[in-house]
Every structure is written in C-alpha cells, then in structure tokens.
Amino acid sequence: MSTASNGKRPTLADVAARAGVSTALVSIVMRGVKGAGDATRERVLKAAQEIGYRPDARARLLRSHRSQLLGVQFSLEQAFHSDLVEGVYAAAEPAGYQVVLSAVAASRGEQRAVDALLADRCEALILFGPQAPAARLAELAEQLPVVSVARRLRPSTSRVGVVRTADDEGVRSAVEHLVALGHREIVHIDGGKAPGASDRRRGYRTAMNRHGLADHVRVLPGGLTEEHGAAAARTLLDTHPRPSAVVAFNDRCAVGLLDVFLRSGIAVPDEISVVGFDDSHLARMAHVNLTTVAQDIPRLSESAVGHVIARLEGKPVDEKETVVAPRLVVRGTTAAPR
Amino acid sequence: MSTASNGKRPTLADVAARAGVSTALVSIVMRGVKGAGDATRERVLKAAQEIGYRPDARARLLRSHRSQLLGVQFSLEQAFHSDLVEGVYAAAEPAGYQVVLSAVAASRGEQRAVDALLADRCEALILFGPQAPAARLAELAEQLPVVSVARRLRPSTSRVGVVRTADDEGVRSAVEHLVALGHREIVHIDGGKAPGASDRRRGYRTAMNRHGLADHVRVLPGGLTEEHGAAAARTLLDTHPRPSAVVAFNDRCAVGLLDVFLRSGIAVPDEISVVGFDDSHLARMAHVNLTTVAQDIPRLSESAVGHVIARLEGKPVDEKETVVAPRLVVRGTTAAPR
DNA sequence: AGCCGTGGCTAGAACGTTGTAGGGCCTGGG
DNA sequence: CCCAGGCCCTACAACGTTCTAGCCACGGCT
Numbered sequence A, B: 001m002s003t004a005s006n007g008k009r010p011t012l013a014d015v016a017a018r019a020g021v022s023t024a025l026v027s028i029v030m031r032g033v034k035g036a037g038d039a040t041r042e043r044v045l046k047a048a049q050e051i052g053y054r055p056d057a058r059a060r061l062l063r064s065h066r067s068q069l070l071g072v073q074f075s076l077e078q079a080f081h082s083d084l085v086e087g088v089y090a091a092a093e094p095a096g097y098q099v100v101l102s103a104v105a106a107s108r109g110e111q112r113a114v115d116a117l118l119a120d121r122c123e124a125l126i127l128f129g130p131q132a133p134a135a136r137l138a139e140l141a142e143q144l145p146v147v148s149v150a151r152r153l154r155p156s157t158s159r160v161g162v163v164r165t166a167d168d169e170g171v172r173s174a175v176e177h178l179v180a181l182g183h184r185e186i187v188h189i190d191g192g193k194a195p196g197a198s199d200r201r202r203g204y205r206t207a208m209n210r211h212g213l214a215d216h217v218r219v220l221p222g223g224l225t226e227e228h229g230a231a232a233a234r235t236l237l238d239t240h241p242r243p244s245a246v247v248a249f250n251d252r253c254a255v256g257l258l259d260v261f262l263r264s265g266i267a268v269p270d271e272i273s274v275v276g277f278d279d280s281h282l283a284r285m286a287h288v289n290l291t292t293v294a295q296d297i298p299r300l301s302e303s304a305v306g307h308v309i310a311r312l313e314g315k316p317v318d319e320k321e322t323v324v325a326p327r328l329v330v331r332g333t334t335a336a337p338r
Numbered sequence C: 001a002g003c004c005g006t007g008g009c010t011a012g013a014a015c016g017t018t019g020t021a022g023g024g025c026c027t028g029g030g
Numbered sequence D: 001c002c003c004a005g006g007c008c009c010t011a012c013a014a015c016g017t018t019c020t021a022g023c024c025a026c027g028g029c030t
Helices: A012-019 A023-031 A038-051 A057-063 A079-095 A110-119 A134-143 A167-181 A197-210 A226-237 A251-263 A297-312 B012-019 B023-031 B038-051 B057-063 B079-095 B110-119 B134-143 B167-181 B197-210 B226-237 B251-263 B297-312
Strands: A069-075 A098-104 A124-128 A146-149 A161-165 A186-189 A245-248 A273-278 A291-294 A321-324 A327-329 B069-075 B098-104 B124-128 B146-149 B161-165 B186-189 B245-248 B273-278 B291-294 B321-324 B327-329
Touching: A012 A023, A012 A038, A023 A038, A057 B057, A069 A079, A069 A110, A069 A297, A079 A098, A079 A124, A079 A297, A079 B079, A079 B098, A098 A110, A098 B079, A098 B098, A110 A124, A124 A297, A134 A146, A146 A297, A161 A167, A161 A297, A167 A186, A167 A197, A167 A245, A167 A273, A167 A291, A167 A327, A186 A197, A186 A226, A226 A245, A226 A251, A245 A251, A251 A273, A297 A321, B012 B023, B012 B038, B023 B038, B069 B079, B069 B110, B069 B297, B079 B098, B079 B124, B079 B297, B098 B110, B110 B124, B124 B297, B134 B146, B146 B297, B161 B167, B161 B297, B167 B186, B167 B197, B167 B245, B167 B273, B167 B291, B167 B327, B186 B197, B186 B226, B226 B245, B226 B251, B245 B251, B251 B273, B297 B321
Parallel strands: A069 A098, A069 A124, A124 A146, A146 A161, A161 A321, A186 A245, A245 A273, A273 A291, B069 B098, B069 B124, B124 B146, B146 B161, B161 B321, B186 B245, B245 B273, B273 B291
Antiparallel strands: A291 A327, B291 B327
16 A cells, blocks of 8 residues: 655655655654644644655664663573563563563574674663673673573672572472472482572472481482483483482473383383473473473563663662562372382 | 763764774774774774773664664464574574564564564564465565565465475375375364465375375364364264374374373374474474474575575575475384274 | 875764754733 | 733754765875
8 A cells, every 4th residue: 555665765754745744743743742733643644654654763762862672682492481571572561661682592692692682772681591601791780770580690799680480499399299298219300500400409408408308319410401301310210229209400301301211111100200390381281291380480571571670760679689489380290109 | 891981872972082083983993894094993992892882783774774684573482483583593694684583472463573673674574474464464575575484375466475394295295104104094183274284284185185095084173282182182082983193283283182192091103193293392302202294494494584685685586485395204103003 | 296096084964763942823811 | 912822833953873075195107
C-alpha cells in the first residue's frame, strides 16, 4: 500500500512536505503529544500512512538524552536464558523500556556482546550467567547500572547488582527430601566453576552435616551437560558401596545420569534416586519425569529489570543482591531406598 | 581505568579536545582508515583509551547511508531457532554485517518484533518460521530484502526469498528407511499448520504411494510439542491393528510418543519404530537415541544470510528459493518389525 | 623557477529526529 | 481599545557521527 518510493526511506520531512506542515509538527503528531489541532493531526497521520513513514529509532535516540534501552546479554546455548529473556520483555515494556538483545555464541564472546550493547547506547546491562572476571564487571558497573543474573558475586565489592536463586537452599531442600525418604548415601555431582555451582556444593555439604551425614559427603566432578552427567554416572557404577541417591548440578547433568543408569539396568528410583536442578522442559517431559529444584524464572527476570530501572531512575535500590527462593518439584525419580 | 566522567558519555569531540586535533581526524583514526599520520594516530588512540571513548553506533549509522544491519526475527520458544541464530552471527559478521535480534515471545507478537527491526534501520530481514500472512510478508518484501526460513511460500508470487529444508524429501527418506526394514503399517503424526507440516505430509503420502502402500496411508493430527505427540500416541494405542512404525512431525512430538509407549509397556523399537525430525539435542541424548531427520542448520542460516546480502549488494540472486537437503540419522528407535 | 601531486589535517555540512523559543491569531477581561 | 493568555504552528539549534571540500606544506618533475 506504500507509494512508489524513491528508493530512500521516508523521513519526517517527506511527511511534512506532503501534509504541508513543518517537520516539528509532524514529530509532535507522531509522538502523540499535545500541540497540534485535530484536523491537522489527522491530515499528518494520513500523509504518514500514505508514504509508509516509520520513525527512525536511531535518529530519535540520538536526539533525546535518555535512550530507555536495556541491554541483555544471554547465551544461545542455554535454554534457561531464553526463558529469562522472555521474562525481561514482559517486565521492561510496561515500564517504558526497550530491550536490546545481544547473544553470546561460539563465534561471539561476552566481550563482543557487551561492546555491541554499549555501542548501542544501552542505559543499563542485564547479564545472564556472565563468565567475565569480576573486575571487568565491576569496571562496567562504574559506567552504568549492571546486574548479573544467576552468577553470584561478592557483594559490596563492586556496584554490580546480583539476582540469583538461593542455590544452596535449593540443594538443601533436595537433600532433605532424600533424607526424609530414608537415604543416607547421597552423592553430589557438581558443576565445576559454572555460575551457582559453588553455592550448590555448599548447600549440599551444609545439609549433609546438619543431618549428621558428614561422613557420607561425597562430591564428584560433573558439569552442565548430559555428557558430564554420563561420565559421572560411569564413575559411580564402579563405586562400592554404590550410593542410593544422587543430586546433580542441573537437569541436563541429571539426564545424563539417568541415561547411563537405564542402559546399565539400574532402576530409577528403585535402586537409585536422582534429583536435578532447573525444572527445565527436559525435566517435565513425562518419560524423564525428573524430581528437580525449580527456579522462579519470572521472578528472576522481573527482579533484574526492577533493579536496573530503580537505579536508572534514582530510586532507592532496596538491596544490591536479590535472592529468589527455589522450589522442590517432586516427580518420579526419587523414592525410598530399597 | 576510565577517567572521572562528567556524567555524560565521551564523544569524538572530547577525544579531539584532549588530543588537540579535529573531530574529523579522530573519526578517521577510530575507523582505522588512512588519512592520519602515525604519530597523531597513536596520540588520538591514547586519548580515546584514557577517557574511555566508545563510538556511538546509532549516531554513526545515522550519518552513513548504509546501516549494514541484518534484522533477525526468531522465537524464544523454539530451540531450533537458537541454533539458526548462532549460524547467522557466524555468517554475517565475516561479511561485514551486524545482526540485530528481535524475539517473538508470548508478550511480543511478530508485528512488534518486525516493527522494532524496521525502526532500527535494518537493511534486510531474516524471519525464522514467520506465521504472518503471506500478503503481509509480500508487502514487507517490497520495502527491503526479506527471507523466510523454514516457512514455505508460494514462489514468484512475491519478492520474499525462501530458505527451507526439503521437508518432503526428509520424510520420504524416513519412510523409505522404514520400508526397507520391512514395515508396511506406517503412520504419520503431522504438525497441523506449522511451517513445513504440509510438505512433510506430502512427502509421507508420496513415499507411501511410491511403495504401493497407498492403502496404508494414515495421517493423525499432531503438533509441535511433547503433549501433541503423547495425545497422538494414546489414540494409536486404541487402534487395531496397531501400526508398526510412526513418523512424527518433529523430535519433540516423537519424544511424546516414546513416553506414552514406554509407560504403556510397548517396546521401542521392538514393537513399534519411531522416527523424528530435526535432530535436536533431545534426539541425540543417549537415552532417547532417536532415529530422526537432521536439518542442515549451518547451511540454512548461511543461505539465508547469503540471500539477503546478495540482494543488498545488487548481485544476481541465484534463486529465490533455496532448498537444503536433510539427512536421515539412524539411531536406536527403528528396527525391523516383529 | 614554476607546477603538480600528495600526505596530513580541518571546517562545515549533512543524517533524521526532538526541544526551545517564539510568532501569529483569536478570545476574553479590564 | 488594549493587553494577557491560549492555541497552533514554525524556525532553528542541537545530538554524535561521517563525508566532502579544501587548505597548507613539501618534494619531485619538467
């Protein structure tokens, strides 16, 4: 329905010419602010429509001092991040902020991702599971509000905000669930140096100690993927006595465990119980049916957005660290030991 | 390491003042083009470094006519899209183009996503599995190069480029694999009106006919998720005689089938064979171990990027439709019928 | 000696918007 | 009759870049 374009994209001036008014007036009309008569307003709108005019966000932001842009760095490989991003959109737009996405991928490191966001004039940064050194994050936070989601940082050492799940508490509730079922030989497959991993390890140790199982504490190196879980499972198979329950770093790791157990003819949960972390789609799949610790994703992204917006608008920032409670979801991979 | 900022972000002019040169020269140095002496170049770079200057991408694009921006619309819910996006980054950056991401989410429809990309001055659009009416896409394609990935459109009816997997061929190879194993009662669980679904249905019918199995053609309504697959499986259970093999619309659907079969004590592949589509992470997971049709993701995204760049640079566009061959990956869910 | 080319630099005008200051015109009150 | 105060509207200057001219000094040709 657009008129024959002269090859260039229509500008305010084009609309102005067609409607016989000044560009300033067109700007006023396009923004919907007051300052134009009804008749003219309609005429301008019609002209804009006819030539297919669209405001140029870049020029617009260049002029206005605020950009109202929130930069989000996320990883394409982590399904969890997709869910968080969805939450960010939902929280940011009603507050009048736009979201700029910048993905971390194999061919594109965090540095690149953040640089792109800064070059784009984002007013604040929301980083999902950033791996960059704390010093680098601190440096960034000197320039603009920054919040790290899911990666814990020593509080008060820098201005970086932190939003995270209470990882330790999550694992603790998993262990407590197993203990209540009667388990004593409970192993933890950890996540190495992944965000949250050390907290989960600590939660495991604390819970074991608290139940007088200090002698049974056993942490095996794991990781974030099915392969890591599978490797850990193979190690477990050679262990005597074999533990009666395993708390894995995350769902993918847990699925790796399940797989090896299944193939080795070890019944879950009859012979061994398995707990994951995340409550990903994977866990919910009926034939996986994994008992797991769910993170409160909407709350996490909402808190992250809330934090940076509060900083931007000079409101008192309640706390520099927001800890969101996880929730144990009991499904079919845990049962009393034989 | 940045100097005490006066609250505003440093600009070319700030660097220029500090280095005692003109803004134009700083611009030249920052872009690394020729036109500056070595000594001055170094001095400018040092000044920029000291005050923490970063070019403003928006101002930069405003001035230059080309924006070198490729807009990508993708869905956060489809893991498949994440993989494609990764491929787009890999293909676009070496060619000198930047990627702008715009996600479709529950709270953010395609219209919003595309509007954001256009407002951002993208020169071309890459749409993953767009659901918008063909007419709307055609309209867009009048304004700038547009390519639809994974959604087929009637060719030559509009300027929209199409990059897709040969869905029909993929399903055909799946059926042929099953026929070669000795199956005759092969059912297809379809994807309704999802992108690619009708081609897959057609591929199934063609292959069945070609092997003289026209009488055994049977298509059950399915969908894209595990739930759809599970529902279809329950329908199948009530069927007599029960088919010996199922070709599902995609992996998630196939996993739903597997789940119900597993719970109902129907052995896969002994009693029934299952084939998926996509070769997602899901399929590769050892304990799912799904025979499936793999899409060539790197090639898909590379073709999409190549297509729009060719259009942008006025090169002859080889074809309006690029069809990428799929590849059958035989794993553990298919075997000869009993 | 005159001329041209070249390397290093700068002034100033774009790019498409929004904000500020103000200019007409009308209306109503003194 | 004059002025204050609204309304509509416009001119012009930003915003941070890049691009086009063009200036100057120097050196190598004819």
